[in-house]
Amino acid sequence: MKSKFAIFALLTFVLLSWGLYQALVGAPTEATMGQVQRIFYYHVPNAWVMELCFPLNFLASIIYLVNRKAAIDAFAVATAEVGVVFCTVVLLTGPIWARPVWGIWWTWDARLTSTLVLWLIYVGYLMLRKLSTGGPNPVLAASFAIFGCIDAVFVFMAIRWFRTQHPKPVFAGGADSGIDPRMMHAFLINLLAFTCYGALLVWIRYSLERTRQKVDEAHAMKSLLHQEARSSR
């Protein structure tokens, strides 16, 4: 297990470094946006990892409610936390790009708004986990995750239907209008690198949570044995 982790971590590190090199040096500078376009090699892979994490959290929550295995809950926490971190990066790198290109930091555009609401829902999820009495309450968290995920569908629809009157910034020569193969190359490397990075973080967080669960269990067992010893005396 440990050697597998080390190999995977090393692979992720190599991929990330190569991806960084490709994004900064390998890919050509974009004609209209200039250097700032390079943030896309960072922004989009992060969004991709976030979009992987939240459905995984939803699945893990459903499975947890069915079989109540602590390991599944640990996986749900790991994906939710990593998802929120990557979502935060997306929300921070977006405006850095938008300011020079659109001329504004933020706009209530459909995609931006839905990402923000998604972030709010999952921060609420983490709050609920953090504030439960008597240690984390996985059942409450899992139920909330199911509410959150179904709500996300409503968020996407509501924002598309009811906020459309707002002006949408025009993509001038964005990634859609014919992309240089070297750009595509840099993008795909980074996509792979960040997927590995996200998986690595989930792995770390998962094993940390498992350790915490086992320590809690051992503590509970110990105090139970103490009680029993005292009552039998």
Place this chain on the structure above:
Amino acid sequence: MSVLSVLRITLAKDLRMEWRSKDAINSMLFFALLVVVIFSFSFDLTADESRQIAGGLIWVALLFAAVVALNQTWARELRNQVLDAYRVSPAPAESLFLAKTIGNFLFVAILELLMTPLFIVFYNLRSIGPVYQLILASVLGNWALVVNGTFFGAMSIRTRSREVLLPLILFPISIPALLAMVGATTSTLTGEGSAHLSLVFLAVYDVVFTLLGLFLFETVLQAE
């Protein structure tokens, strides 16, 4: 006992308690009144402008005020371990959830009835679109708020900082419903655009989250 009889008894008990104490209604009403007054001090509005933003103001005031009632729903069951008694009793959990939701729905409906004249006076409102749409929006929007609020109230009662947590988990989930409520109300008040889509959206939202709440409530009530 059947689902309906438990529902009726629980609801009757809640309404009787509220009738005698008037805790929820009084605190909600005063809170909503304060929000309305503070809003109207914060913005200096003409009749046209207030028509544009009144839909948003009404729902924000109701959302904040509803949290006050929602927090009390389950808190009153903690005294004398009533909630634990529910947990061990064979009474169906769904009827408890429905009774609490209907109770809260009635409290917020009374609040809406009392607040509407105030809004009309303070913001010089006159609806340009058909009034039945406003009534429909207030019924559907009310249910959307209280069905999730009652469910999450049962969650937040199990946490360390109950009163604080409820809005933190309720508001993000309510954002799509809030958009639809405000959309329906504003388009009716201004007479621009159709409220139809928003109302259908709200109805679907209500049905989905009521079913989800009924489905998961037993799990949440029994969560250790």
